[in-house]
Amino acid sequence: MASQVSGLQGTPVLLTLHYAYPITIFVYYIISSGVAICTLQTKSAEESHGRRRTIIWLLMFAILTYLAQLLNLVVRSLIRHEFPSEQDTIIGLLSCILVFGVEFAGLSESEKPVWYPFTGSFALALVFEAIMQTLSFIVRSPEPLTVAEFLDLSAAATRYLAFVLTLIAYLEGMYRSRQEKSSDAERQSLLKKASDLAATNAAGDQADDEAGQNNYGATTSDDSTTSDESTDDSRKSTTETPESPWERRQRQASEKMEKRLKEKGNWITYAKSFMVFFPYVWPVKNKPLQTRIFLVGCCLLAMNFVNVLIPRQLGIVMDSLGGTNGRNPWIEVLVFAGLKLIASEAGLSLLRQWLWIPVEYYSFDAMSTAAYSHVLNLSSDFHDSKSSSDIMMAIQSGQSISNMLDSICFQALPMLIDMGVAFVYLSITFGPYEGFITVATAAIFMYIATRMISRMRSARRSEVSAWFEEHYIRQAGIQGWATVTCFNQIGHEERRYSAAVKERVAKSQKVFLGYIFAYALQFLVLLSGLMAGAFLAVYQVTHGQATPGDFIMLLTYWAQLVAPLTFFAGLGKTISRDLIHAEQLLEIMQTKPTVVSKVDAPPLVFDGGHVRFKNVCFSYDKKKDILKDVSFTATPGKTIAFVGATGAGKSTILKLIDRFYDVTEGSIEIDGQDIRDVDLFSLRAQIGVVPQSPILFDDTIMSNVRYANLTATDEEVYEACKAASVHEQILGFADGYQTRVGERGIKLSGGELQRVAIARAILKRPEIVLLDEATSAVDTETEQRIQEALRLLCEGRTTFIVAHRLSTIMNADSIIVVTGGTLVEQGSHEELIRANGKYAELWSKQVFVKPKHKDASDDNSVTKGHKALGLINDLTLERTNSELAKVKSVSSLRDQSDSSTGSETALEDGSETEQATEHKKEV
Ligand SMILES: Nc1ncnc2c1ncn2[C@@H]1O[C@H](COP(=O)(O)OP(=O)(O)OP(=O)(O)O)[C@@H](O)[C@H]1O
Numbered sequence: 001m002a003s004q005v006s007g008l009q010g011t012p013v014l015l016t017l018h019y020a021y022p023i024t025i026f027v028y029y030i031i032s033s034g035v036a037i038c039t040l041q042t043k044s045a046e047e048s049h050g051r052r053r054t055i056i057w058l059l060m061f062a063i064l065t066y067l068a069q070l071l072n073l074v075v076r077s078l079i080r081h082e083f084p085s086e087q088d089t090i091i092g093l094l095s096c097i098l099v100f101g102v103e104f105a106g107l108s109e110s111e112k113p114v115w116y117p118f119t120g121s122f123a124l125a126l127v128f129e130a131i132m133q134t135l136s137f138i139v140r141s142p143e144p145l146t147v148a149e150f151l152d153l154s155a156a157a158t159r160y161l162a163f164v165l166t167l168i169a170y171l172e173g174m175y176r177s178r179q180e181k182s183s184d185a186e187r188q189s190l191l192k193k194a195s196d197l198a199a200t201n202a203a204g205d206q207a208d209d210e211a212g213q214n215n216y217g218a219t220t221s222d223d224s225t226t227s228d229e230s231t232d233d234s235r236k237s238t239t240e241t242p243e244s245p246w247e248r249r250q251r252q253a254s255e256k257m258e259k260r261l262k263e264k265g266n267w268i269t270y271a272k273s274f275m276v277f278f279p280y281v282w283p284v285k286n287k288p289l290q291t292r293i294f295l296v297g298c299c300l301l302a303m304n305f306v307n308v309l310i311p312r313q314l315g316i317v318m319d320s321l322g323g324t325n326g327r328n329p330w331i332e333v334l335v336f337a338g339l340k341l342i343a344s345e346a347g348l349s350l351l352r353q354w355l356w357i358p359v360e361y362y363s364f365d366a367m368s369t370a371a372y373s374h375v376l377n378l379s380s381d382f383h384d385s386k387s388s389s390d391i392m393m394a395i396q397s398g399q400s401i402s403n404m405l406d407s408i409c410f411q412a413l414p415m416l417i418d419m420g421v422a423f424v425y426l427s428i429t430f431g432p433y434e435g436f437i438t439v440a441t442a443a444i445f446m447y448i449a450t451r452m453i454s455r456m457r458s459a460r461r462s463e464v465s466a467w468f469e470e471h472y473i474r475q476a477g478i479q480g481w482a483t484v485t486c487f488n489q490i491g492h493e494e495r496r497y498s499a500a501v502k503e504r505v506a507k508s509q510k511v512f513l514g515y516i517f518a519y520a521l522q523f524l525v526l527l528s529g530l531m532a533g534a535f536l537a538v539y540q541v542t543h544g545q546a547t548p549g550d551f552i553m554l555l556t557y558w559a560q561l562v563a564p565l566t567f568f569a570g571l572g573k574t575i576s577r578d579l580i581h582a583e584q585l586l587e588i589m590q591t592k593p594t595v596v597s598k599v600d601a602p603p604l605v606f607d608g609g610h611v612r613f614k615n616v617c618f619s620y621d622k623k624k625d626i627l628k629d630v631s632f633t634a635t636p637g638k639t640i641a642f643v644g645a646t647g648a649g650k651s652t653i654l655k656l657i658d659r660f661y662d663v664t665e666g667s668i669e670i671d672g673q674d675i676r677d678v679d680l681f682s683l684r685a686q687i688g689v690v691p692q693s694p695i696l697f698d699d700t701i702m703s704n705v706r707y708a709n710l711t712a713t714d715e716e717v718y719e720a721c722k723a724a725s726v727h728e729q730i731l732g733f734a735d736g737y738q739t740r741v742g743e744r745g746i747k748l749s750g751g752e753l754q755r756v757a758i759a760r761a762i763l764k765r766p767e768i769v770l771l772d773e774a775t776s777a778v779d780t781e782t783e784q785r786i787q788e789a790l791r792l793l794c795e796g797r798t799t800f801i802v803a804h805r806l807s808t809i810m811n812a813d814s815i816i817v818v819t820g821g822t823l824v825e826q827g828s829h830e831e832l833i834r835a836n837g838k839y840a841e842l843w844s845k846q847v848f849v850k851p852k853h854k855d856a857s858d859d860n861s862v863t864k865g866h867k868a869l870g871l872i873n874d875l876t877l878e879r880t881n882s883e884l885a886k887v888k889s890v891s892s893l894r895d896q897s898d899s900s901t902g903s904e905t906a907l908e909d910g911s912e913t914e915q916a917t918e919h920k921k922e923v
Pocket residue numbers: 384620621626644645646647648649650651652653802870
């Protein structure tokens with residue numbers, strides 16, 4: 001941009017070039033940076049360029065040459081005592097300073113920038129400068145150069161040189177780093193010996209570990225998606241302060257987002273994955289709602305229009321009052337009032353919200369219902385692996401998707417239009433200078449505001465951590481009040497809490513002060529812009545180029561621009577926070593249930609309840625086998641009891657019958673139908689489950705029992721409860737069947753809870769019963785009642801019991817002994833005792849150690865044994881004696897065979913024999 005002082009301003013091509021030059025550079029820079037961000041190149045830029053600093057200095061020098069040209073122009077105008085007439089030149093120079101200033105800031109802030117937005121701009125600058133120089137020489141008069149022209153030309157030439165050097169420095173730096181890389185590679189392959197390699201690997205592993213432990217900053221920062229430098233900031237501070245649970249959650253969510261972003265490769269594909277939510281935010285099949293959305297769009301455009309009209313009308317009112325435009329002030333004020341009304345909360349805003357509310361609620365309704373339903377339909381593996389609070393938080397985060405759309409559609413887009421219109425309108429009314437001042441002020445304001453937000457991040461984070469710390473200390477003190485009081489630590493807790501509050505207050509103050517200063521600085525920038533604009537307007541009004549009304553219009557317009565600017569400054573942060581929240585829901589919505597009915601699967605045709613396990617293998621995590629080649633058959637109406645040590649896989653077998661999980665290998669058949677081939681709901685409709693620790697809803701007993709069959713009458717519920725021997729007890733409660741049971745049934749005793757659960761199962765009238773018998777100790781009478789209830793429930797139904805009571809085990813038609821996921825024995829009690837295998841071993845241990853009538857307090861050692869095996873000896877003394885008699889005969893048989901086979905087995909069973917002998921004596 002040279003020779004502008006040589007009187008060539010009238011050349012239309014040059015005039016256009018003066019404007020086109022900075023605009024082209026700016027558009028190129030914005031688009032190429034956008035592409036770099038969208039395709040994640042900003043994240044993968046791994047090396048810093050060796051000549052970055054040199055390039056920054058050269059760029060600064062280039063900016064100074066624009067400034068020098070500008071000064072040259074101003075000084076020349078001052079000498080001539082006239083207002084500079086080369087408007088296009090001045091605007092061009094100022095715009096170049098602004099555009100390259102933005103690039104300068106970008107380059108200075110990023111250690112590892114993506115280079116092509118910068119180098120491309122420099123190359124474009126060289127092309128523009130060359131064309132403009134050539135053109136200006138062609139059209140200039142052949143007179144000798146004046147001093148001003150000479151200075152101007154020198155500045156332009158020096159800048160040209162600076163841009164050339166910038167590109168050379170860039171290329172040289174690239175070449176050098178390539179050279180270094182290749183020589184590094186050569187050196188490494190030559191120098192590294194096996195021992196060095198081992199050492200390096202170990203060090204690398206350690207470094208990786210450390211990085212893994214401290215990788216918070218790399219992924220957590222809210223703005224990490226847009227600024228490399230900011231991630232460094234957060235990394236630094238993470239090493240200083242321990243992570244709070246809140247931070248951990250945020251970090252994990254953010255890590256997930258980063259991971260998926262990397263997988264997707266760019267922001268566009270990443271954003272596309274959010275299309276799953278489209279049917280919930282856009283009323284696909286609802287025409288009236290779609291019409292409303294269209295009308296909301298019209299309202300927004302109308303609002304943009306009114307936003308221009310209001311300042312303009314105020315200007316007209318002012319001019320009509322001053323008599324400069326010959327209009328009737330009364331009418332103009334009325335028009336102004338009308339426009340204000342339209343723009344107010346009682347006008348377009350009201351209409352827009354009235355139109356929008358049903359759409360918003362549609363979205364809220366559709367999103368929450370879909371998320372909840374999706375979660376309920378997911379399989380056991382998902383629910384087992386997630387904490388319920390995480391799932392609930394994720395469902396709630398559906399709101400952030402609506403928020404994000406709200407921010408973009410109803411705030412960002414209209415504000416962008418407002419700002420564009422402001423720029424054009426002010427440029428037309430007051431000339432390009434005013435337009436430039438508006439744009440420059442907006443750019444500087446945005447830059448400062450985003451920098452401030454990013455700088456405040458670590459202060460805000462430690463404030464939130466302090467909030468949580470305070471909360472935890474308070475909660476621990478109140479929840480553990482009894483412990484605090486017992487240990488006489490009230491003073492200690494008071495001091496701890498007071499210190500936490502002080503810490504939090506100090507941090508809050510720091511953040512608050514930070515905000516106050518940040519706002520002050522932002523408004524100073526705005527004020528400077530306003531002042532510059534106002535001075536220019538005053539100049540034009542005093543020179544008759546504009547009216548006082550125009551001046552008022554300018555002031556009003558400026559006031560209107562403050563809100564959009566502040567909003568835009570925080571937009572990136574808001575959107576990235578909403579994205580992180582939405583990501584949690586997205587992850588859930590993308591999870592597919594692993595156990596589902598096949599398409600058009602027929603319902604289960606029940607025919608007696610013949611259940612068959614065929615070579616079933618199962619693993620929860622595909623790593624550890626839980627069941628190995630399990631095969632057995634259950635005859636209709638019979639009871640199968642599973643016994644075995646804890647963790648053997650008994651409950652897992654029950655879960656497979658109910659299809660909470662699918663077998664990994666083999667199959668399970670009910671009446672000849674593979675349970676994977678029948679409709680899942682028809683399968684579960686035939687199965688009644690009484691879990692070991694039944695969970696009731698925080699509702700009345702009536703509702704809890706009726707949950708098994710929502711259409712059951714009160715009478716049917718009473719019958720079920722009578723069958724479960726709990727009816728009388730329920731009637732004894734203050735509110736009878738309307739008694740609320742508390743969260744998870746906390747207000748009921750263990751025995752009551754279990755019988756209510758049995759009643760619930762009875763009401764379902766299942767064909768197959770799955771029972772995880774409780775091991776919890778209940779009094780003898782309750783236990784008998786439970787047994788009776790269970791007997792009624794299981795009568796005539798194929799029943800599978802994870803048995804813990806000896807009486808249940810012995811009464812079962814068939815007993816299966818499970819050890820380490822395999823079936824080791826199967827048969828009736830008598831058969832298994834006679835077989836004298838694992839079952840006889842397990843059983844005899846129990847029957848010897850704790851006959852039912854015995855006082856539990858006198859044999860603690862025995863109770864330990866119980867827990868390991870999960871069995872309870874609930875036999876009566878007479879039954880114990882008679883069973884012992886059988887065992888005695890088996891033992892004597894075994895003794896005989898032992899003595900004949902040698903001493904090995906005797907040694908193995910030594911402890912058991914000792915124990916048995918002791919108890920035999922006792923009995
Ligand atoms: N949801 C799960 N995910 C992963 N592993 C599991 C899961 N549930 C159980 N396991 C593992 O499977 C194995 C068998 O568990 P299972 O509950 O079937 O044992 P069990 O014989 O019923 O024991 P207990 O009598 O103590 O209830 C155990 O090692 C357990 O840790």
